[in-house]
Amino acid sequence: MKALLTRVAEATRDLLYPPHCAVCERPFLEDERLFLCAECEAKIERIDQRHVCRCGAPLPDVLDLCPECAQSERVLVQVRSFGWYEEREDPDHVLSTLIKIFKYNGERALVPLLAGYLDEAGQSLRPLVEQITFVPMWPRDERERGFNQAELLARELGQLWGIPVVAALEKIKKTEPQASLPRSERQKNLENAFGLAKFTPCASILIVDDVCTTGATLRECGQVLKESGIESIYGLTLARAAPALSE
Numbered sequence: 001m002k003a004l005l006t007r008v009a010e011a012t013r014d015l016l017y018p019p020h021c022a023v024c025e026r027p028f029l030e031d032e033r034l035f036l037c038a039e040c041e042a043k044i045e046r047i048d049q050r051h052v053c054r055c056g057a058p059l060p061d062v063l064d065l066c067p068e069c070a071q072s073e074r075v076l077v078q079v080r081s082f083g084w085y086e087e088r089e090d091p092d093h094v095l096s097t098l099i100k101i102f103k104y105n106g107e108r109a110l111v112p113l114l115a116g117y118l119d120e121a122g123q124s125l126r127p128l129v130e131q132i133t134f135v136p137m138w139p140r141d142e143r144e145r146g147f148n149q150a151e152l153l154a155r156e157l158g159q160l161w162g163i164p165v166v167a168a169l170e171k172i173k174k175t176e177p178q179a180s181l182p183r184s185e186r187q188k189n190l191e192n193a194f195g196l197a198k199f200t201p202c203a204s205i206l207i208v209d210d211v212c213t214t215g216a217t218l219r220e221c222g223q224v225l226k227e228s229g230i231e232s233i234y235g236l237t238l239a240r241a242a243p244a245l246s247e
Contacts, residue, residue: 023097035113043094045084055215056081056240075222076235082121085211085239095239099210103149115156122236130202132158133168135209154208166199169221190220196228204232212240
Protein backbone atom coordinates (compact mmCIF):
# COMPACT_ATOMS: atom_id res chain seq x y z
CA MET A 1 0.00 0.00 0.00
CA LYS A 2 2.83 2.39 0.87
CA ALA A 3 4.49 1.76 -2.50
CA LEU A 4 1.20 2.39 -4.28
CA LEU A 5 0.68 5.66 -2.44
CA THR A 6 4.22 6.71 -3.34
CA ARG A 7 3.58 6.05 -7.03
CA VAL A 8 0.31 7.95 -6.91
CA ALA A 9 2.04 10.88 -5.20
CA GLU A 10 4.78 10.92 -7.83
CA ALA A 11 2.26 10.74 -10.67
CA THR A 12 0.33 13.63 -9.14
CA ARG A 13 3.49 15.67 -8.75
CA ASP A 14 4.49 14.98 -12.36
CA LEU A 15 1.06 16.18 -13.46
CA LEU A 16 1.24 19.38 -11.46
CA TYR A 17 4.97 19.94 -11.93
CA PRO A 18 6.08 18.24 -15.17
CA PRO A 19 9.47 16.58 -14.77
CA HIS A 20 11.64 19.16 -16.47
CA CYS A 21 14.15 21.72 -15.26
CA ALA A 22 12.49 24.84 -13.83
CA VAL A 23 15.02 27.08 -15.58
CA CYS A 24 15.96 25.60 -18.96
CA GLU A 25 12.94 23.23 -19.19
CA ARG A 26 15.13 20.32 -20.29
CA PRO A 27 13.28 17.05 -19.59
CA PHE A 28 14.73 15.12 -16.69
CA LEU A 29 15.96 11.58 -16.94
CA GLU A 30 13.56 8.96 -15.66
CA ASP A 31 15.26 8.65 -12.28
CA GLU A 32 15.55 12.43 -11.69
CA ARG A 33 13.03 13.97 -9.30
CA LEU A 34 14.37 17.48 -8.99
CA PHE A 35 13.49 21.01 -10.07
CA LEU A 36 16.92 21.85 -11.44
CA CYS A 37 19.02 19.91 -13.92
CA ALA A 38 22.70 19.27 -13.33
CA GLU A 39 23.71 21.68 -16.10
CA CYS A 40 21.78 24.60 -14.59
CA GLU A 41 22.91 23.68 -11.09
CA ALA A 42 26.51 23.96 -12.26
CA LYS A 43 25.88 27.50 -13.55
CA ILE A 44 24.98 28.88 -10.12
CA GLU A 45 27.67 31.30 -8.96
CA ARG A 46 28.06 30.40 -5.31
CA ILE A 47 29.73 32.84 -2.96
CA ASP A 48 32.88 31.47 -1.38
CA GLN A 49 32.02 31.44 2.32
CA ARG A 50 35.60 30.99 3.50
CA HIS A 51 36.45 34.69 3.62
CA VAL A 52 33.58 37.18 3.63
CA CYS A 53 33.00 40.48 5.37
CA ARG A 54 30.42 40.71 8.17
CA CYS A 55 28.03 42.15 5.55
CA GLY A 56 28.45 38.99 3.47
CA ALA A 57 30.56 40.47 0.68
CA PRO A 58 33.56 38.38 -0.41
CA LEU A 59 36.89 39.86 0.67
CA PRO A 60 40.45 39.65 -0.62
CA ASP A 61 42.65 37.66 1.75
CA VAL A 62 44.46 40.84 2.84
CA LEU A 63 41.28 42.47 4.22
CA ASP A 64 39.10 41.67 7.23
CA LEU A 65 36.41 44.28 6.51
CA CYS A 66 35.11 45.99 3.39
CA PRO A 67 35.49 49.81 3.34
CA GLU A 68 31.79 50.37 4.07
CA CYS A 69 31.68 48.08 7.11
CA ALA A 70 34.91 49.58 8.42
CA GLN A 71 33.16 52.96 8.61
CA SER A 72 29.69 51.91 9.79
CA GLU A 73 28.10 50.88 13.07
CA ARG A 74 27.74 47.18 13.59
CA VAL A 75 24.13 45.96 13.84
CA LEU A 76 24.34 42.41 12.55
CA VAL A 77 27.20 40.22 13.68
CA GLN A 78 27.36 38.40 10.34
CA VAL A 79 25.41 38.14 7.09
CA ARG A 80 25.74 35.20 4.71
CA SER A 81 24.34 34.77 1.20
CA PHE A 82 24.40 31.66 -0.95
CA GLY A 83 24.98 33.21 -4.37
CA TRP A 84 24.66 36.21 -6.66
CA TYR A 85 21.48 37.92 -7.87
CA GLU A 86 20.94 39.70 -11.19
CA GLU A 87 17.81 41.79 -11.80
CA ARG A 88 18.00 41.53 -15.59
CA GLU A 89 16.44 38.50 -17.25
CA ASP A 90 19.08 35.99 -18.28
CA PRO A 91 18.66 32.19 -18.18
CA ASP A 92 22.35 31.85 -17.39
CA HIS A 93 21.69 33.54 -14.04
CA VAL A 94 20.10 30.42 -12.63
CA LEU A 95 19.74 31.44 -8.99
CA SER A 96 18.11 34.74 -9.95
CA THR A 97 15.68 32.91 -12.23
CA LEU A 98 14.76 30.44 -9.50
CA ILE A 99 14.10 33.24 -7.02
CA LYS A 100 11.88 35.08 -9.51
CA ILE A 101 9.93 31.90 -10.34
CA PHE A 102 9.39 31.29 -6.63
CA LYS A 103 8.63 34.87 -5.69
CA TYR A 104 6.57 36.13 -8.62
CA ASN A 105 5.11 32.93 -10.11
CA GLY A 106 4.16 31.46 -6.75
CA GLU A 107 6.14 28.24 -7.25
CA ARG A 108 6.17 27.13 -3.62
CA ALA A 109 7.43 23.69 -4.56
CA LEU A 110 10.88 25.30 -4.92
CA VAL A 111 11.05 26.03 -1.17
CA PRO A 112 12.93 22.82 -0.18
CA LEU A 113 15.53 23.36 -2.91
CA LEU A 114 16.06 27.01 -1.99
CA ALA A 115 16.12 26.31 1.75
CA GLY A 116 18.82 23.75 1.02
CA TYR A 117 20.91 26.56 -0.44
CA LEU A 118 20.34 28.61 2.73
CA ASP A 119 21.42 25.60 4.75
CA GLU A 120 24.63 25.33 2.72
CA ALA A 121 25.50 29.02 3.07
CA GLY A 122 24.53 29.29 6.73
CA GLN A 123 26.33 26.35 8.26
CA SER A 124 28.70 28.58 10.22
CA LEU A 125 25.70 30.43 11.72
CA ARG A 126 23.70 27.36 12.69
CA PRO A 127 25.30 26.73 16.10
CA LEU A 128 25.16 30.44 16.98
CA VAL A 129 21.42 31.14 16.81
CA GLU A 130 18.58 30.24 19.18
CA GLN A 131 15.70 31.37 16.96
CA ILE A 132 15.04 32.10 13.30
CA THR A 133 12.84 34.93 12.05
CA PHE A 134 12.16 36.54 8.67
CA VAL A 135 11.69 39.91 7.01
CA PRO A 136 7.95 40.70 7.15
CA MET A 137 5.84 42.08 4.30
CA TRP A 138 3.28 44.86 4.28
CA PRO A 139 0.02 42.96 5.05
CA ARG A 140 -1.76 43.97 1.85
CA ASP A 141 1.23 43.03 -0.29
CA GLU A 142 1.38 39.63 1.38
CA ARG A 143 -2.33 39.04 0.81
CA GLU A 144 -1.96 39.92 -2.87
CA ARG A 145 1.03 37.62 -3.33
CA GLY A 146 -0.51 34.88 -1.21
CA PHE A 147 2.60 34.24 0.87
CA ASN A 148 5.73 35.80 2.30
CA GLN A 149 8.68 34.21 0.52
CA ALA A 150 11.04 34.96 3.41
CA GLU A 151 8.72 33.27 5.88
CA LEU A 152 8.39 30.12 3.77
CA LEU A 153 12.18 29.89 3.48
CA ALA A 154 12.69 30.53 7.19
CA ARG A 155 10.19 27.87 8.24
CA GLU A 156 11.73 25.28 5.94
CA LEU A 157 15.21 26.14 7.24
CA GLY A 158 13.94 25.89 10.81
CA GLN A 159 12.85 22.33 10.12
CA LEU A 160 16.23 21.48 8.63
CA TRP A 161 18.10 22.93 11.59
CA GLY A 162 15.68 21.99 14.35
CA ILE A 163 15.51 25.63 15.47
CA PRO A 164 12.23 27.41 16.31
CA VAL A 165 10.96 29.98 13.81
CA VAL A 166 9.21 33.05 15.22
CA ALA A 167 7.43 36.04 13.69
CA ALA A 168 9.54 38.53 15.63
CA LEU A 169 8.89 41.50 13.33
CA GLU A 170 6.00 43.19 11.60
CA LYS A 171 5.94 45.75 8.83
CA ILE A 172 4.19 48.86 10.06
CA LYS A 173 4.77 51.23 7.14
CA LYS A 174 4.18 50.82 3.42
CA THR A 175 7.43 51.30 1.51
CA GLU A 176 8.51 51.47 -2.10
CA PRO A 177 10.23 48.37 -3.54
CA GLN A 178 13.91 48.67 -2.73
CA ALA A 179 14.95 47.58 -6.22
CA SER A 180 13.16 50.59 -7.71
CA LEU A 181 15.19 53.11 -5.69
CA PRO A 182 18.77 54.40 -6.00
CA ARG A 183 21.14 53.28 -3.28
CA SER A 184 21.09 56.71 -1.58
CA GLU A 185 17.33 56.47 -0.93
CA ARG A 186 17.00 52.87 0.19
CA GLN A 187 17.86 53.31 3.85
CA LYS A 188 15.53 56.31 4.16
CA ASN A 189 12.75 54.33 2.47
CA LEU A 190 12.89 51.77 5.29
CA GLU A 191 13.16 54.11 8.26
CA ASN A 192 10.56 53.17 10.91
CA ALA A 193 9.10 50.57 8.52
CA PHE A 194 9.42 47.66 10.95
CA GLY A 195 8.21 47.06 14.46
CA LEU A 196 8.58 44.37 17.07
CA ALA A 197 5.92 41.64 17.13
CA LYS A 198 4.89 39.65 20.19
CA PHE A 199 7.37 36.84 20.74
CA THR A 200 9.64 35.46 23.43
CA PRO A 201 13.03 37.21 23.07
CA CYS A 202 16.26 35.25 23.03
CA ALA A 203 19.97 35.97 23.11
CA SER A 204 20.65 35.34 19.40
CA ILE A 205 18.46 35.31 16.31
CA LEU A 206 18.81 34.81 12.55
CA ILE A 207 16.91 36.98 10.04
CA VAL A 208 16.10 35.23 6.74
CA ASP A 209 15.32 37.02 3.46
CA ASP A 210 15.47 36.14 -0.22
CA VAL A 211 17.81 38.83 -1.60
CA CYS A 212 20.23 41.28 0.00
CA THR A 213 20.77 44.30 -2.23
CA THR A 214 22.44 46.99 -0.11
CA GLY A 215 21.75 45.35 3.26
CA ALA A 216 19.39 48.15 4.29
CA THR A 217 16.45 45.83 5.00
CA LEU A 218 18.48 43.50 7.20
CA ARG A 219 20.04 46.43 9.05
CA GLU A 220 16.68 48.06 9.75
CA CYS A 221 15.18 44.78 10.96
CA GLY A 222 18.29 44.08 12.99
CA GLN A 223 18.12 47.46 14.67
CA VAL A 224 14.55 46.80 15.84
CA LEU A 225 15.59 43.44 17.27
CA LYS A 226 18.68 44.91 18.89
CA GLU A 227 16.59 47.56 20.64
CA SER A 228 14.44 44.76 22.07
CA GLY A 229 17.47 43.43 23.91
CA ILE A 230 18.65 40.65 21.61
CA GLU A 231 22.41 40.58 21.86
CA SER A 232 23.50 38.78 18.67
CA ILE A 233 21.70 39.17 15.35
CA TYR A 234 22.63 37.39 12.12
CA GLY A 235 21.35 37.54 8.55
CA LEU A 236 21.02 34.86 5.88
CA THR A 237 19.77 35.33 2.31
CA LEU A 238 19.58 33.23 -0.81
CA ALA A 239 21.42 35.83 -2.83
CA ARG A 240 23.07 39.20 -2.72
CA ALA A 241 23.04 41.71 -5.55
CA ALA A 242 25.91 41.52 -7.95
CA PRO A 243 28.31 44.45 -7.36
CA ALA A 244 26.96 46.49 -10.27
CA LEU A 245 23.42 46.33 -8.80
CA SER A 246 24.37 47.30 -5.28
CA GLU A 247 25.83 50.64 -6.26
